[in-house]
Amino acid sequence: SCVVKEPRLVVRKFLARPQHEGLGATVRRSIGRFELRYFDPFLVLDEFSVTAPAGFPDHPHRGFETVTYMLQGAVTHEDFEGHKGTIKAGDLQWMTAGRGIVHSEMPAEQGTQKGLQLWINLSSKQKMIEPRYQEMSSKDIAEASKDGIKVRVIAGEALGAKSPVYTRTPTMYLDFTLKPGAHLQQPIPKSWNSFVYVLEGEGTFGGKKSSPLVSAHHLLLLGSGGDGLEAWNKSGSKPLRFILVGGEPLGEPLVQFGPFVMNTQEEIDQTVEDFENCVNGFEKAKHWRSEGCN
Ligand SMILES: Nc1ccc(F)c(C(=O)c2c[nH]c3ncc(Cl)cc23)c1F
Numbered sequence: 001s002c003v004v005k006e007p008r009l010v011v012r013k014f015l016a017r018p019q020h021e022g023l024g025a026t027v028r029r030s031i032g033r034f035e036l037r038y039f040d041p042f043l044v045l046d047e048f049s050v051t052a053p054a055g056f057p058d059h060p061h062r063g064f065e066t067v068t069y070m071l072q073g074a075v076t077h078e079d080f081e082g083h084k085g086t087i088k089a090g091d092l093q094w095m096t097a098g099r100g101i102v103h104s105e106m107p108a109e110q111g112t113q114k115g116l117q118l119w120i121n122l123s124s125k126q127k128m129i130e131p132r133y134q135e136m137s138s139k140d141i142a143e144a145s146k147d148g149i150k151v152r153v154i155a156g157e158a159l160g161a162k163s164p165v166y167t168r169t170p171t172m173y174l175d176f177t178l179k180p181g182a183h184l185q186q187p188i189p190k191s192w193n194s195f196v197y198v199l200e201g202e203g204t205f206g207g208k209k210s211s212p213l214v215s216a217h218h219l220l221l222l223g224s225g226g227d228g229l230e231a232w233n234k235s236g237s238k239p240l241r242f243i244l245v246g247g248e249p250l251g252e253p254l255v256q257f258g259p260f261v262m263n264t265q266e267e268i269d270q271t272v273e274d275f276e277n278c279v280n281g282f283e284k285a286k287h288w289r290s291e292g293c294n
């Protein structure tokens, strides 16, 4: 069946190289690096790797959402409202920072913890909403399998499986594993910006089966137009694993200062002041410190 009539083409390819982030942590940053500062509505995609005592100690966020999806090990997050939990391999945390969150994200086990963190911008109208978490354990994440393709639906819908996650900025976030020989056709809403990030194995993406092979840690920007993604695993033995992420562009001005993402410089100045004075959503930052690795 021809699900995708006009596949989107790969218009740019980046290799995400390791860089230092947080306190002694390493991230492979694809979106958010200087050559790809913002791919509306996406601000950052980090493939992180962290081993205790390194981590991401107390830090704030305002104006966007962070989506943490663990691939190996576990991370404990705790915030200034006393919200605390552990995100284990396969688990998901969709954190809407809105008007303000201060939290820490630290290794929960010995050894190396690996995962993905995606930062999704919020529309100007939603930047100052109350913070909110949507957290799902691995077993509750919608999955479907068909013709050598397995998909875990973080957000959106694929192969008949649908995620319960409410996405303020309309977003799809799909974790695909293709067995050798499998061929995927996944619809993508026409107006959305979308990209692929390869996690394991090698695959062929875009319109032609003869396109060059793409390996792990590569980000592929998909062109606009077209009605979906085509992908093939032509290797004889290795599975191909990648995420397909897409979202409705917000089309608004962007001013970012680290973990503060607003629309004007004045709003950023105000945010810095709010954080320093512990007001307008940062009240609890006044006396809070994470318990850290006890
Ligand atoms: N501002 C700022 C500055 C420095 C940081 F490290 C962070 C930060 O926490 C993270 C950056 N990528 C990440 N991937 C995974 C996890 Cl669990 C956390 C982060 C942050 F937010």
Ligand SMILES: [Fe+3]
Binding pocket: 056, 059, 061, 066, 103, 105
């Ligand atoms: Fe954070």
